[in-house]
Amino acid sequence: xxxxxxxxxxxxxxxxxxxxxxxxxxxxxxxxxxxxxxxxxxxxxxxxxxxxxxxxxxxxxxxxxxxxxxxxxxxxxxxxxxxxxxxxxxxxxxxxxxxxxxxxxxxxxxxxxxxxxxxxxxxxxxxxxxxxxxxxxxxxxxxxxxxxxxxxxxxxxxxxxxxxxxxxxxxxxxxxxxxxxxxxxxxxxxxxxxxxxxxxxxxxxxxxxxxxxxxxxxxxxxxxxxxxxxxxxxxxxxxxxxxxxxxxxxxxxxxxxxxxxxxxxxxxxxxxxxxxxxxxxxxxxxxxxxxxxxxxxxxxxxxxxxxxxxxxxxxxxxxxxxxxxxxxxxxxxxxxxxxxxxxxxxxxxxxxxxxxxxxxxxxxxxxxxxxxxxxxxxxxxxxxxxxxxxxxxxxxxxxxxxxxxxxxxxxxxxxxxxxxxxxxxxxxxxxxxxxxxxxxxxxxxxxxxxxxxxxxxxxxxxxxxxxxxxxxxxxxxxxxxxxxxxxxxxxxxxxxxxxxxxxxxxxxxxxxxxxxxxxxxxxxxxxxxxxxxxxxxxxxxxxxxxxxxxxxxxxxxxxxxxxxxxxxxxxxxxxxxxxxxxxxxxxxxxxxxxxxxxxxxxxxxxxxx
Numbered sequence: 001x002x003x004x005x006x007x008x009x010x011x012x013x014x015x016x017x018x019x020x021x022x023x024x025x026x027x028x029x030x031x032x033x034x035x036x037x038x039x040x041x042x043x044x045x046x047x048x049x050x051x052x053x054x055x056x057x058x059x060x061x062x063x064x065x066x067x068x069x070x071x072x073x074x075x076x077x078x079x080x081x082x083x084x085x086x087x088x089x090x091x092x093x094x095x096x097x098x099x100x101x102x103x104x105x106x107x108x109x110x111x112x113x114x115x116x117x118x119x120x121x122x123x124x125x126x127x128x129x130x131x132x133x134x135x136x137x138x139x140x141x142x143x144x145x146x147x148x149x150x151x152x153x154x155x156x157x158x159x160x161x162x163x164x165x166x167x168x169x170x171x172x173x174x175x176x177x178x179x180x181x182x183x184x185x186x187x188x189x190x191x192x193x194x195x196x197x198x199x200x201x202x203x204x205x206x207x208x209x210x211x212x213x214x215x216x217x218x219x220x221x222x223x224x225x226x227x228x229x230x231x232x233x234x235x236x237x238x239x240x241x242x243x244x245x246x247x248x249x250x251x252x253x254x255x256x257x258x259x260x261x262x263x264x265x266x267x268x269x270x271x272x273x274x275x276x277x278x279x280x281x282x283x284x285x286x287x288x289x290x291x292x293x294x295x296x297x298x299x300x301x302x303x304x305x306x307x308x309x310x311x312x313x314x315x316x317x318x319x320x321x322x323x324x325x326x327x328x329x330x331x332x333x334x335x336x337x338x339x340x341x342x343x344x345x346x347x348x349x350x351x352x353x354x355x356x357x358x359x360x361x362x363x364x365x366x367x368x369x370x371x372x373x374x375x376x377x378x379x380x381x382x383x384x385x386x387x388x389x390x391x392x393x394x395x396x397x398x399x400x401x402x403x404x405x406x407x408x409x410x411x412x413x414x415x416x417x418x419x420x421x422x423x424x425x426x427x428x429x430x431x432x433x434x435x436x437x438x439x440x441x442x443x444x445x446x447x448x449x450x451x452x453x454x455x456x457x458x459x460x461x462x463x464x465x466x467x468x469x470x471x472x473x474x475x476x477x478x479x480x481x482x483x484x485x486x487x488x489x490x491x492x493x494x495x496x497x498x499x500x501x502x503x504x505x506x507x508x509x510x511x512x513x514x515x516x517x518x519x520x521x522x523x524x525x526x527x528x529x530x531x532x533x534x535x536x537x538x539x540x541x542x543x544x545x546x547x548x549x550x551x552x553x554x555x556x557x558x559x560x561x562x563x564x565x566x567x568x569x570x571x572x573x574x575x576x577x578x579x580x581x582x583x584x585x586x587x588x589x590x591x592x593x594x595x596x597x598x599x600x601x602x603x604x605x606x607x608x609x
Contacts, residue, residue, distance in 0.1 A: 013059070013200040018051035018073045025052045025066045026117055029242060033122045033249030043113040043227075044089035047072045050113065053241060059200060061209035062129060062243040069239035070111035070146065070230045076133070076239050078200040083191050085135050085202050088234030099151050099160055100227050103171040107145055110234035115226040120219065122348055123249030126152070127213040130164070130246075134174050134238035137205030138191065141178040145231040146238035148172055150212050154222030163212035173231075174238065177207050185210065203239065218249075218291070218348060254279045255344060255360035256323075261429035263391070266339075266363040267307070270332040271431040274362045276344045278315075279323040290319040294347040295326075301340040301364050307331055330364045340364045370424045372437035376414055377515035383409040384420070384437055391428045397421035414441050444470035446508035446519035448487075454552040455594050457528045459492040463504070470508035470517075478502030478523070494527035497549060501525075526550050530592070530601060535608045536579045546605055547576045548592065560605070561589045580607040 022041045030036050041050065051073035055063040067073050071087040088111060095112035119126070128150075136144045149171070150164040164172040166182060177185050185207050216222060228240055259265060260273040267274035280291065294314050297303050303310055308329040317324045328342055345359040374385040386394060386409045396405040399420055403411040412418070418439050425432040447466040452458050465473065465487045475483040477490050479502055494500050502523045509516045528550030535543045546560075553575050560569040560578065568583050574592075585607050592601040 013055075013057050014077055015054040015056060016051045016067060016074045016077055017054075018048040020052045022050055022115065025050065026115060028052070028064075028244050029066060029128070029247045031128075031245040031248035034126070034247045035120045036247065037118050037120075039115070039117040041115050043095070044070075044111050045113070047087050047089050049073055049111075050115070052244075057200070060131060060241070062131075062241075062246070065244040065246070066242045067239055068113055068115065068226060068228055068242070069237050070113065070228055070234070071237035073239070075237055076202050078202050080190055080200075080202050080204065082202070083135075083139065083204060084236055086234075086236040088230075091234065095229060097227055097229065099162070099225060100147060100149050100229055103149055103162060104145050104147050104173065104231055107231035109147075109229040109231060112227065112229040117224050118221050119224050119247065120221045121216050121249040122218055124215060124218055125213060125249065126216045126222070127211060127248050128246045129209050129211050129243040131207055131209055131241045132164075132172050132177070132238070133189075133201070133203035133206030133241070135202070135204055135236040136174045136238065137203070138179055138188065140236070141174050141180075141205075144233070144236070145173050145175040146229070146236075147174070147231055148228045148238070148240045149225070151225040151227065152214060152222055155217050155220040156215075157222070160225075161214065163214055164210075165212075166210075172207070172210065178205065203237075209243075216249075255346065255358050257360050257362050261426070261431075264368060264426070264429060264431065266365050267328055267330045268365050268368055268429070268431050269330045271426075271429050272330075272368075274328040274330070274342075274364070276326040276328070276360060276362070277323050278317065278326070278346060278358075280317055280321075290316055291348060292316045296345045297342060298345070299340070299342040299361065301330075301342045303342075305331075306333070306337075306340060306364060307342065328362060328364070336366055338366070367433040368424070368426060368429075368431040370433055370435050372422070372435065374437060374439045375442055375511045376412060376439060377511065378441050378443035379413060379415055380515075381411050381413045382514075383411050384439055385409065386437070391426060393425040393427055395423040395425075412439060414439065417441050442469060442510045442515045444468070444508045444510045444515050444517045446470070446506045446517040448504075448506050448519060448521065450504070450521075450523055454555045455596055456599060457550045458526045458552070459494055459528055459550060460489065461492065461523060461525070462489050463487055463506075465506070465508075467506070467508035467517075467519075470510050472509040472513055474507045474509075476505040476507075478504050492525045494525055496527055497529050499524055499526045530603060532604060533606050533608060534580050536581050544579055545576065546578045546580070546590070548601075551592070551594075555595065557593050557595070559591045561591075563587055563589075580609075583607060585609040 023039045026039045027036055049069045051067050053067040067076060075085055094108035094110055097112055100109055132148050134146050136146055148164050149162050151160050151162055153160045170176050179188060187208060188205050189201055189203055191204060256277040258275045258277055264272050292314055315324055341361055341363050343361040347357050372386055376382040394408050396402055398405060401412050420437045422437055423434050445468050448463050450461050450463045452461055473484060473486055475488055479492055503520055504523050505518060505520045507516055507518045526549060530548045534546050537544050554573045556574050557572045558574040559567055562568050569578050588605050590603060590605055
């Protein structure tokens with residue numbers, strides 16, 4: 001939100017100058033690759049509806065540009081201290097504009113203001129940014145449809161096209177963007193009659209920054225018409241702010257980098273040529289035109305030394321041709337130079353000095369690069385991983401560890417990493433190189449430990465994985481259950497009173513499971529068993545204490561109640577030693593809880609005497 005202090009600053013926050021000549025303001029809209037000429041201004045001009053604006057505090061989405069209104073440009077200056085600010089010039093006599101009337105055909109137009117000019121763009125897309133605001137918000141946003149249009153006509157455009165739309169189809173107006181319709185584009189600026197809504201801009205509402213855009217033919221001239229009007233009456237003002245310098249030509253010049261032989265994406269000295277393919281954009285409508293480009297070649301590779309000399313600094317894509325190809329033929333110079341590069345920069349010039357550019361780069365190598373990085377499992381006979389493709393020929397350096405020297409993927413059995421020299425030839429391009437195959441030996445080792453948290457029953461086991469050189473794990477807990485977690489937790493379901501021994505197996509693997517190791521260990525599980533009968537009798541050792549199995553002594557807390565809910569025994573650290581001596585025979589109820597409170601067991605216990 002904008003703070004109250006902005007209103008006190010008045011014009012210093014949002015400044016409007018209506019004395020600047022229209023030609024100067026419109027020319028300031030020019031951005032890269034655009035030239036504006038033949039500027040005219042018509043409509044109701046007596047109230048000075050056009051000016052330049054400066055949003056000093058940068059509170060809008062852009063800060064400078066042209067403001068064009070249906071009343072007085074200076075009435076856009078905040079604070080927003082009126083809900084119905086405006087000045088009319090039409091009276092009751094409606095205006096006529098055939099283009100705006102197609103946008104709001106059901107409404108009469110008033111206070112019409114029009115700016116027209118010609119524009120030439122040296123790129124294939126014309127774009128500009130704007131904000132539309134109005135005093136019709138919010139009270140009359142469903143009744144009065146004040147409207148703005150950005151109309152373009154010229155080569156390749158059928159008739160007259162309105163670019164002031166949302167998503168290419170909904171015209172920008174009060175009714176189409178407001179607090180309830182397309183509200184994601186809308187900014188509420190208060191009602192103007194509440195001091196708490198005292199903002200720096202007078203309009204009660206305005207859009208976020210919108211962008212108008214259309215395809216054009218580079219270097220052709222188009223006619224632009226900016227038009228704004230009140231709808232149904234001339235009372236309340238609306239305005240459009242157009243960003244200074246935002247009329248731009250967006251480059252769609254296209255350079256494709258290609259190579260003589262598929263599968264090698266760089267030029268190679270003597271065996272794989274590279275190509276810069278400069279294309280006419282397929283969206284350009286007039287493919288029958290020829291285009292002349294200026295070009296420069298740069299980079300670490302030198303024209304004429306590292307590749308066949310390319311003369312001149314211009315080339316032309318002829319009429320009815322889609323592209324032109326520039327060949328980069330890298331020369332064998334016998335000098336190890338590593339990777340070099342060549343960059344092509346192209347420029348399309350139109351009259352008036354406007355420019356569109358594009359660039360692309362390709363690498364040049366002394367020879368093909370063919371890195372071979374292979375993985376095998378320790379002490380297991382496995383092939384070196386190379387492409388099984390008839391286009392490649394491999395001749396391996398003599399080595400006793402290799403099963404063959406004239407095959408693509410010899411078998412090896414290794415205990416440690418090793419390097420093997422190999423000559424690689426591309427049978428398609430005739431490119432070749434001497435390289436080294438680096439073979440990595442993987443040796444996963446499986447191991448684990450386990451623990452039982454005294455805060456939990458002894459059938460809940462946590463496993464800690466101590467494996468090394470592994471990235472895959474398969475656990476077999478010995479009870480028919482498995483897991484692929486690195487360090488899982490497992491709950492054994494065991495019935496009865498006797499302890500049970502399980503054999504737990506962990507298989508650790510790497511290299512997509514091809515390299516494996518297995519480790520086994522036993523786990524002793526004491527089942528969770530809570531008795532329901534005790535017989536206090538000091539003469540024997542059976543069932544004379546309430547002795548739950550499967551929990552640790554001195555850890556869990558217990559409460560025992562009689563049948564009327566009265567507590568007869570409790571312990572915060574139960575030692576499994578309550579014998580019922582201090583109570584009469586009968587049925588009692590227990591609640592057994594672990595310290596974290598997430599394991600609770602309730603039941604009954606019968607005391608027999």
